[in-house]
Amino acid sequence: MLEADCRVxxxxxxxxxxxxxxxxxxxxxxxxxxxxxxxxxxxxxxxGRGIFPIDKSKPVRLHVPENLLIPESAVEFVDGRLKVRDxxxxxxxxxxxxxxxxxxxxxxxxxxxxxxxxxxxLDRLPPEILSLLFAGDQTERQPDRDHDRIQRKFLESxxxxxxxxxxxxxxxxxVNHGPAAPSFDTANGVSVExxxxxxxxxxxxxxxxxxxxxxxxxxxxxxxxxSLPTKSEASQKLIIGRKINRKSRRGSFxxxxxxxxxxxxxxxxxxxxxxxxxxxxxxxxxxxAREAGRTNPEEEFDxxxxxxxxxxxxxxxxxxxxxxxxxxxxxxxxxxxxxxMSHCVxxxxx
Amino acid sequence: MARTWxxxxxxxxxxxxxxxxxxxxxxxxGRGIFPIDKSKPARLHVPENLLISDDDIVxxxxxxxxxxxxxxxxxxxxxxxxxxxxxxxxxxxxxxxxxxxxGLEELPPEVLSxxxxxxxxxxxxxxxxxxxxxxxxxxxKLERNGKCxxxxxxxxVNHGPTARPFAxxxxVSIExxxxxxxxxxxxxxxxxxxxxxxxxxxxxxxxxSVxxxxxxxxxxxxxxxxNDKSKRGSLNIPNFRIDGDxxxxxxxxxxxxxxxxxxxxxxxxxAREAGWTNVEEEFDxxxxxxxxxxxxxxxxxxxxxxxxxxxxxxxxxxxxxxMSHCIxxxxx
Numbered sequence: 001m002l003e004a005d006c007r008v009x010x011x012x013x014x015x016x017x018x019x020x021x022x023x024x025x026x027x028x029x030x031x032x033x034x035x036x037x038x039x040x041x042x043x044x045x046x047x048g049r050g051i052f053p054i055d056k057s058k059p060v061r062l063h064v065p066e067n068l069l070i071p072e073s074a075v076e077f078v079d080g081r082l083k084v085r086d087x088x089x090x091x092x093x094x095x096x097x098x099x100x101x102x103x104x105x106x107x108x109x110x111x112x113x114x115x116x117x118x119x120x121x122l123d124r125l126p127p128e129i130l131s132l133l134f135a136g137d138q139t140e141r142q143p144d145r146d147h148d149r150i151q152r153k154f155l156e157s158x159x160x161x162x163x164x165x166x167x168x169x170x171x172x173x174x175v176n177h178g179p180a181a182p183s184f185d186t187a188n189g190v191s192v193e194x195x196x197x198x199x200x201x202x203x204x205x206x207x208x209x210x211x212x213x214x215x216x217x218x219x220x221x222x223x224x225x226x227s228l229p230t231k232s233e234a235s236q237k238l239i240i241g242r243k244i245n246r247k248s249r250r251g252s253f254x255x256x257x258x259x260x261x262x263x264x265x266x267x268x269x270x271x272x273x274x275x276x277x278x279x280x281x282x283x284x285x286x287x288x289a290r291e292a293g294r295t296n297p298e299e300e301f302d303x304x305x306x307x308x309x310x311x312x313x314x315x316x317x318x319x320x321x322x323x324x325x326x327x328x329x330x331x332x333x334x335x336x337x338x339x340x341m342s343h344c345v346x347x348x349x350x
Numbered sequence: 351m352a353r354t355w356x357x358x359x360x361x362x363x364x365x366x367x368x369x370x371x372x373x374x375x376x377x378x379x380g381r382g383i384f385p386i387d388k389s390k391p392a393r394l395h396v397p398e399n400l401l402i403s404d405d406d407i408v409x410x411x412x413x414x415x416x417x418x419x420x421x422x423x424x425x426x427x428x429x430x431x432x433x434x435x436x437x438x439x440x441x442x443x444x445x446x447x448x449x450x451x452x453g454l455e456e457l458p459p460e461v462l463s464x465x466x467x468x469x470x471x472x473x474x475x476x477x478x479x480x481x482x483x484x485x486x487x488x489x490x491k492l493e494r495n496g497k498c499x500x501x502x503x504x505x506x507v508n509h510g511p512t513a514r515p516f517a518x519x520x521x522v523s524i525e526x527x528x529x530x531x532x533x534x535x536x537x538x539x540x541x542x543x544x545x546x547x548x549x550x551x552x553x554x555x556x557x558x559s560v561x562x563x564x565x566x567x568x569x570x571x572x573x574x575x576x577n578d579k580s581k582r583g584s585l586n587i588p589n590f591r592i593d594g595d596x597x598x599x600x601x602x603x604x605x606x607x608x609x610x611x612x613x614x615x616x617x618x619x620x621a622r623e624a625g626w627t628n629v630e631e632e633f634d635x636x637x638x639x640x641x642x643x644x645x646x647x648x649x650x651x652x653x654x655x656x657x658x659x660x661x662x663x664x665x666x667x668x669x670x671x672x673m674s675h676c677i678x679x680x681x682x
Contacts, residue, residue: 299678342641346631
């Protein structure tokens with residue numbers, strides 16, 4: 001940990017505030033505050049701007065210590081700049097580092113314009129497409145002032161859940177997402193470590209292509225697909241959510257939280273495709289459904305997957321007369337979702 | 351002078367044809383045939399003497415004619431050739447087929463390879479005129495009693511996936527009440543098959559597997575010869591052959607909007623008869639490979655634009671939609 005009296009040397013102020021930091025200056029300050037940034041450099045690749053190894057034959061290590069993880073609730077936008085609230089319990093060096101970093105490399109870098117572009121492109125989509133995309137979540141469509149929406153989108157797409165509280169992670173947030181990459185190591189701060197042949201990538205969260213698009217605004221070929229929220233009021237009631245987790249257990253498997261209440265099954269989420277384990281999706285559902293006394297769980301599961309496929313094919317149909325803007329990305333997201341969903345072959349006992 | 355629609359219909363009737371309560375018009379599918387009075391039945395019948403075998407036609411100087419050696423009456427010959435000149439090939443038939451061929455040529459080679467594996471159904475000639483002529487004949491002919499025929503006037507009726515098929519006893523007929531356009535189901539194909547044979551995207555009710563061949567302990571050969579010539583229980587199912595550890599099916603239904611349990615039911619029944627194990631998962635894997643084939647085709651189309659690409663994209667969607675209607679299974 002940094003000594004209490006240790007001050008980070010920041011560049012001299014210009015007429016617009018502090019002078020722009022260079023990458024090297026920022027990394028130096030980051031290290032001085034306890035962060036680790038070994039063998040990395042910022043660059044451009046297939047995913048746009050990202051983090052790359054300097055020497056691909058050597059391991060990369062990026063670690064944001066606890067003192068640099070700033071709770072989302074502790075930040076605010078003041079005059080278009082992202083700052084740490086005066087009232088927040090954050091040391092002055094960390095505060096200065098975070099604000100300068102945001103100003104130069106994140107929000108004030110391309111972060112604001114990227115979020116504004118995404119939301120602008122969403123606004124240009126036909127209403128019927130927006131209704132399908134955000135059927136279960138109206139937050140993107142709330143009539144906020146434009147700059148509020150952009151700020152909220154920026155925070156949502158950069159935060160990570162740490163110790164039950166969402167935190168902002170300077171530097172780490174510059175690492176792009178890869179669906180097959182390891183996830184963040186959240187023990188003692190947030191870390192990414194390993195040998196990377198090309199870009200340094202991390203799996204942002206356990207999501208499917210649809211969730212990644214809604215959360216981050218890009219199409220990603222995820223390994224898994226989860227059902228859209230569903231509520232069936234038939235004689236055998238079924239409620240499916242989109243809170244993706246693996247908090248329960250069946251046999252040797254982690255499965256999502258679920259609740260059986262009389263003739264009602266409530267699943268926090270339902271996996272409906274898995275590229276690595278294609279028998280698993282139906283296996284999990286059938287195991288839970290049998291426990292609830294369901295008589296034909298295989299067919300019930302088939303019907304859930306069918307309804308999901310038809311929803312995405314409907315979205316695909318709605319896109320047909322349109323081109324440009326977000327349309328190619330949504331089309332690709334739909335394809336990725338259908339591909340992951342297709343990887344549901346057979347079943348298995350848990 | 352070019353003949354009018356009324357002149358042509360009069361001659362058609364004089365030669366034994368029936369054209370009751372119909373008129374030519376434009377609708378959602380472009381040019382087509384419509385009832386004059388929607389509250390009354392429409393009837394269209396091409397008699398045997400006006401059905402021209404595709405072996406007996408020839409293109410001469412850009413016109414579609416009946417070979418001089420072919421055995422047709424002079425009146426039928428004159429009617430057919432004039433009809434083709436004014437209402438079919440010489441009207442928009444040639445230009446429509448030309449546009450389709452041009453659209454195909456604009457597709458990336460990897461897309462064409464997926465659409466036409468081994469060149470199945472793809473017009474073979476490299477000469478532009480010949481390809482267009484082949485495409486025209488292929489998209490207009492009807493297979494009947496083992497022979498393919500061209501059917502003047504009836505060929506102007508558009509395809510509808512839920513419409514009734516042609517009645518083929520004693521000529522070719524379409525009859526019924528039509529609340530809008532007069533439609534007929536050209537053949538029992540899926541969206542992929544209709545696109546290949548007729549060049550448009552149609553939301554068919556059924557999906558069949560692409561042709562496939564799998565080696566291994568349980569060998570499987572899947573064709574695309576759509577038929578329901580065999581029977582199991584009370585159901586008509588496609589022809590199939592079991593030879594040792596090999597199962598050969600002439601076609602394999604993998605989606606059915608009306609009977610979503612049927613595709614897996616049929617396959618599992620046949621596969622169990624062949625002594626296969628884990629037949630439900632086998633079927634799931636076949637459907638999965640089909641879905642991935644069409645999703646791969648979508649991926650290949652992503653960076654491209656062209657006249658035919660929206661149609662191919664729509665065809666893929668229709669095929670995936672029909673395929674999705676495969677829910678549960680049933681005993682036959």
